[in-house]
Amino acid sequence: MDINVQSFAVANLRRRPHALETGGFVAGFDPATSSPYINYATPHPGARPTRDDVRALVAAFRERGLVPRLEFAPDAAPAVEAALRDAGFTVEETHPYLVCTPATLIPPHRDGRHPAVPVETPSCDEEYAAVDAAQAESFGGLLAPSAEGTARLRRTQESGGGVRFVRAPDGSCAGAAACSAPAVGTAELAGVATRPAYRGRGIAGAVTAALTGAMFDRGAASVWLEFSGAGSRRVYERLGYRHHGTRLDMRLEA
Known part of the structure; x- marks a missing residue:
């Protein structure tokens, strides 16, 4: 299910007024707000970003005056957390998530x-x-x-x-x-x-x-x-x- 949730995160960010694809990430931006809870990025499932990929993502946020921030399911992209930590990112929060299906509702x-x-x-x-x-x-x-x-x-x-x-x-x-x-x-x-x-x-x-x-x-x-x-x-x-x-x-x- 992590793959489904992470694939959804990618598709949903592409719906933002401005979406950017770079180095295995998609970032979604809404110029109506500077909120980091609206403007953030997520990796594609299985992404293996390089240092240059992470630098390019950070630059995309900085040039817009925004805090570089990501939300993602780590099990769907196991290499991403370490790459972000190497670039100085820290964990803001960890969120368990729940899923409902028509059979369980x-x-x-x-x-x-x-x-x-x-x-x-x-x-x-x-x-x-x-x-x-x-x-x-x-x-x-x-x-x-x-x-x-x-x-x-x-x-x-x-x-x-x-x-x-x-x-x-x-x-x-x-x-x-x-x-x-x-x-x-x-x-x-x-x-x-x-x-x-x-x-x-x-x-x-x-x-x-x-x-x-x-x-x-x-x-x-x-x-x-x-x-x-x-x-x-x-x-x-x-x-x-x-x-x-x-x-x-x-x-x-x-």
Whole structure:
């Protein structure tokens, strides 16, 4: 499965407004933001980069005023981590990832004490902006809400991926998630977010299940996601997600 996830990472970065292929890597850039979580690179499966390959990749980031950063599944490209470390890159984070297939998907269980959580698809800029704001709040300001973030969410929905949210009583967004359009048979579900005031109500599970099912309806053979903490892992495992591997985030500081 590492090969599928890594092949997806390559295909997904090629969808960025600007994509660069160099020395066994693909880098994706979005001029609307300097965020290292949007602008990053990944290796092709099996890549064996030389020192010159890594230098050329670093130069592509530096000339754009960006932090050189990569996300990848190391088992799919075993030679890459050592090559990056030799160039001064360090591990930013290690992320286990989970995979769900149509055969393992378990819809959320609901009964009289736990009614179904209504999930919606944004239909206007105000709703996409509310999703963007909810994700920013949930992730502690890692990405500030912005017009560019709102536009990225709309593009995700309109380009074959999906955005789903649960409406708060005041009409805003209580929680949401997004999923990239499928590629090479799989899709990445990300940005699963519940605002602090609405946690513990089954929102994360509801939007995850809705998006996972939507991607299977569009022909994906699997959906994968990263998680943070044992609590979120339990939410995903109850829906049929299972551990399949690990991804690394690495960066080169100035």
